[in-house]
Amino acid sequence: MKPLEGIKVVELTTYFAAPACGRMLADWGAEVIKVEGPKGDPYRTAYRGQRTPQFEEGCPSFDLENSNKSFVCLDTKTEGGREAVLKLISQCDVFLTNNRLSALKKMGLTYEEVHARYPKVVYAEVLGYGAKGPLKDRPGYDYTAFFSRSGLMADLSSKGGNVMNTVAGFGDHVTAITLASGICAALLKAQRTGEGDRVSVALYQAAIFILSNGLLCAEYGREYPRTHFDCNSPLLTCYRCKDDEWIYLSMPEYDKMWPRICRDIFERPDLAEDPRFYCIAETNKRIGEAVAVCDEIFAEHDSAYWIEKMEANDIAHEKLAHFTDVLKDEQAWANGFLQEYTYPRGEKTVFSSTPVTFESIGELPFKHAGRVGENTRNILRAAGYAEEDIEALIVSGAAK
Incomplete structure (x- = not known):
């Protein structure tokens, strides 16, 4: 039995963080129903800036966040669509959303409204900047709330150089993992007490936590951003080798x-x-000088030379890998951190697995996302709608 087998999740989500959380819950055994409007999740098309393909049977960028779910299309601007969403929520254990408060109010799906109707349901939400304060209504994205406002981009980039180019979903996935853990705690509470809870994770909140050591150091005078020569120790930094590859010492x-x-x-x-x-007391007085000495030494040989010596002497180190290296990494494949999926028409794509291993699950499942409304009839039927009522919803445009 999978850890979340028997748990039902209804998600009204778009883009990255909340859908990725839904994918994690689905991987762990929950039944996850994704509700989309008639146009679908905008990320079904917005991914194109990442240069990933669109296959006839699926889209790897969208599938990365939405595998193993069922898909129902309901127009929440209509009375019938809103009623259908509420009916699905009435039968679920978790309602997951990243919609802004103004939109939730129009749909009658704020925490207060859902909790009043269905007090046992766990209400899980992704926010941008938090539920309070002057920015509570500002739209929040990974690039803005997580990367930009937290200090990550400005202070972890090299001093005097350009800020880093980010990768889409970095902060969203951190937020997804965090929210999934909170949901599981709330489910345990609901099981014990009969009452659900409101579980919120903000992108800004998650960033502040993962950068907590940097913030602590800054509080006590550590200056950021830093150069290569302003590290914590010459044995806790990276060096360029003769072949232009880098090695990190730890x-x-x-x-x-x-x-x-x-x-x-x-x-x-x-x-x-x-x-x-x-x-270290003396070295701290001249960190830059010590780093420069090590720079000269590492530049004398290729990375393979240094790696061989450090492995032979059990020295903690790692070569700075590229994404293309990770895709071929034997260590990642041996542990199931990566999985290859073959689409119905034969296209193959390597996906990262969700980052928890359960003995009870073994190899994680992967099924690409369905089309908008692909499971609408079956989901509404399972929710108790008669065939004529389903047909009426579809004809009226409330469902698709």
Whole structure:
């Protein structure tokens, strides 16, 4: 039995964060019904800036966030469509949305309204900037609320250079993971008490938490953004090798590891005893100088040379991989972190798996997203609608 088997989720969502949360719940065994309007989730077409394809039977960018769900098309601008959504919510355990409050009010789907009608339902929502404060009604996206306002883009980019180019969905997926964990806690509460809860995660909130160490350091005077030469330690940073690949060192115990890396890796025992660098207290006075020395050493050989030496000496390190490297990484495939899916007409795509492994699930399922309204009749039938009532909804335009 899968962990969330028997749990029903109704999601009224678009784009990334909330749909990705729905995908996680579906992977864990929940029945997830995605409600879309007549035009569908805008991300069905907005993905095109990412240069990913559109197959006849699916779209990899959309499927990444919406696999393993069922799809019903209801026009919430109509009375019949709104009533159908409420009927579905009345039979679910979780209602998941990222719609703005103004839209939810028009649909009669605010937390207060849903909780009053169906107090056991867990109400889960993705917000941009939070439910309170001057920005509570501002539209929030991964690029703006997560990357931009949190300090991530400005302060984690290299000082004096351009800000980083982001990747779509980074902050959304962090938010999705966070919300999924909150939903599970709320489901446990509902099971114990008979009452659901309101579970909210804001993109800005998630960013502040994952950057909490940077914020703490800034509070106490650490300056950001930084250059390559202004790191926490010359053994906690990355170096460019002769072949232009980079290697990241991760040795927090500087005083213990500096002599070892000087002797066994650099083959420079003189540096181990150099009074400028022999302990972190002295090195902190001249971090840039220490980094420059290491830069010169790493530039003498290709990355393969350094990796071989560090692996032989059990030194914590990692080569900076490219996305194309990850797609072929034996470690990722061995653990099921990646999975290949074959579409009905034979197109193959590699997808990342949702990031939790359950013994009870084994290999995670993957089924590409259906078309807008692909399961409308079956979903309404299961909800208790008679065939003539379903037909009337479709004819009226309330359903599709």
